[in-house]
Amino acid sequence: MPTTRLEFHPLTYVEERDGVTVGRVDGTSYAQLPADGVALLKRLADGMSPSEAAAWYSVSFGEAVDIDDFVDAMRDLGFVRTDGEDVAQAPAVRFQALGRAAFSAPAWAAYSLLLVAAAVAMAVRPELRPHAANVFFLPSLIAVQFALALCQSPAILWHEWFHWLAARRLGLSSRLRIGRRYYYLVVETELDALLGVPPRRRYLPMLSGLFADLFLFAGLVLVAAAALPAWPGGLALAIAYTVLLRMAWQFYIFLRTDLYYVLTTALGCTNLHEVSRAYLRHRFRRLPWVRPSDWATDQWTPRDRRMAPTFALIMVGGVLAMIATVVLWTGPLIVEFLTRVITAMSHGTSGGRGFWDSVGSLLFVAIELVVLPLLAGRAGRRRAAASTPA
Incomplete structure (x- = not known):
């Protein structure tokens, strides 16, 4: 058993419902520990040697502890300073x-005031209310598609920028980065530093994007x-409709959206998504297409296990929200698009502007929904094959 005292980085301790979240002050590593584990860690960080801390734990809690395993876990988390390593410091914000x-x-x-003014405007002028036809603000379908495609990135950046600002408001280090989901480039905000503040202070940064x-x-x-009937007004309404679709997407809890993290924070849970999936696979384990579940293992926290049946129903509610969005908002958009394409191709001449505009629009959709997924899937298979040992 080691008798040499260990050097620790400065750590933060945040009370949770099922334990304490411990993290480095620089926000690079976090872990949730039970109360006795936190007490042991504090003794080590205060200068006790591992052998002294193990003896203290045995007297305080009436049972032995595998101090070597505990110290190894703290090393893996990066809590223990290695020789020559600088002391972790909270980043400048x-x-x-x-x-x-x-x-x-x-x-x-x-x-x-902005929200009230918009509500009054929609109440007075029905043409300002959300409708699928608002998306088609120009006669050219392909012009509409390109215009909306160009406007989506700034709108998403605006969403993420509010996450970033809300974290900065708390003095937390947050970072905007460009990532990729499947074949889409996305802007994401890293908010890991929220684990270093009490749960009640996490809600605004999580909800600020919405x-x-x-x-x-x-x-x-x-x-x-102000701009209707000119095309800038039509473009504004078209973008507004897509913003509503993204807001509806936040209610797809099963996709781990912003509202998923709000809910798990409110329930005091850590990994409800995975534990609920394990619970559902366990409940339907007799079905031939359900893969084996690890529900019987002890890797889940007690609170996560207790909340899994309830959260499984919430996940089903997220699926219903997605279906409702498709039926009420996305479905009419698709119908309107197909109606315009079919009308232009069936009633126009083969060399007419409307005909070729519809052909180009369908080609644009095919590239986005068929070609790019196939290329992304092929690239993923190549990467998987390259990483598989011979």
Whole structure:
């Protein structure tokens, strides 16, 4: 048993319902430990040698502890300083004042006025209300597709920027990065540092992206109110419709959206998605196509296991929300698109502008929904084959 004292990086301790989240102050590593594990870790961090800490634990809790295994786990988490390693320090956080201003009382008052003005405008002018036909603000389908494609990235960046600002407001290090989901380039905000603050302070950074979408929708409605019937007003309404679709997507809890993390935080859970999937596979294990479940293992926290049956129903609710979105919003959009394509191709001449515009529009859809997925799948199989040992 080691008798040499260990050097630890500065750590943060945040009380959770089922334990304590311990993390490095630089936000690079976190773990949730039970109360006795936290007490043991604090003794080691305060200067006890592993042998002394093990003896203290035995007296305090009436049972022995595998101190070597515990110390190895702390090393794997990066909590223990290695020889020559610099002491971890909380990163410097810039733009904290900007984050505070974005969520200050005057800012919330301005946001409220924006929402009220948009609601009044939609009540007075029915053409400003969301409708699938709003997307087709130009006669050319392919022009509509390119315009919306170009506008989606700034709209998504706006969503993520509000996440970033809300984290900066708390003095947390957050970072915007460009990633890829399947074959789409996406902007994502790293919010791991939220684990270093109490759960009640995590909600605004998690929900701020949804608020940003709501404010953007309201602003676009007001732009359309001022610009219609000119094409900038039509473009504003078209983008507003796609913003609503992204807001609806947040309710697809089973996809681990922003609202999923809000819910798990409110329930005091850590990995509800995986534990609920394991629970469902366990319940339907007799079906031939259900793969074996690891529900019987002890890798899940007690609270996660207790909440799994309830969360499984919430996941089903997310699927129903997705179906409702398809039926009410996405479905009419598809029907409107196909109606315009079929009309142009059947009633126009083969050399007419409408005919070739529809052909180009269908080609654009085919590339996005067929060609790019096939190329992405082939690239993924090549990477998997390259990483498989011979």
